Amino acid sequence: MEFTAREWWGVIHGMGLGALFLLAFAGGLAEFHSLKAAEITPEGIVRRMRRLRIGVVGMAIAAWGTVFTGTWIVYPWYRVGLSASGADEFAGCAGAHVPTETCSPRDFLLSGVSGDTDQWHKFAFEWKEHVAWISPILATVVAFIVVYYGTNLIRHERVRRTAITLFVMAFLFAAIAGAIGAFVTKVAPVK
């Protein structure tokens, strides 16, 4: 029972930072939602604001960690061209049922040696690798709003709702990228 170094990075990128992102989102959203004057006590306000700050800043850090490890560490292993031989772009993928040492995940998907798989790369992965980067940007905007505006969020409903909307959008963009990443990994894992 073992993982290769590449698989470990896949786990860190998708499950480690992804789980941290989800936890931070769930906690942050709950704190955001109940951040109303009627639900605040003198004893609770400091602790509530601290939890909210931890949630939104944690989510932003996890989002940046996810896109950096994804783009700069895992993605090169996914996209490297290994299969070309002479005029045949996908010679190294012949007969493969999963990516191999002569057939990277991208080669494997584009070659179509194991079914109609090219759109997993051409549409799904191409979208994922780009749209994922909107998530940390929006998550950082929300973290800034919370850190800067602090308790004013309690008495300024419009700003609070704006921050919640951006927070949910940051999550949705990450969820799109995460779901596509999980599906592509099922079809063509990085080994």
Place this chain on the structure above:
Amino acid sequence: MATSSEAQREAPPRGLEEHFEDKPEGPISAAIIAGGIGAVALGLFTTLAAANESIKDWLDLKSSVGPLSGKTLYAVIVWLVAWAILHATMRTTQYETRRAFTIAMVLVALGVLGTFPTFFEAFEP
């Protein structure tokens, strides 16, 4: 006279006044608009890379990552520069977040469109 922004703020809950410090809304609006600019920059770089080989090569900062390295790095730089400029110009204003949010949503929508394969592939030579 209170601005419309100030008028929309509730008074601090009784007994909690010490925890509230009035702050202008401008820096929040600046951050929100800058986020939209970052998203649209990403979409723009993505579409330009598909449309033009020279731009694609220019964005290829690290060969193992390909043009994605430049698209994302430059989009982040555009976002941070835009944020710094907007923050400097709006830091003491009461620029309403509603307007900033509307602007950002349009920019984010354009950014998502620019990263959508069906869209950017339409510009491939």
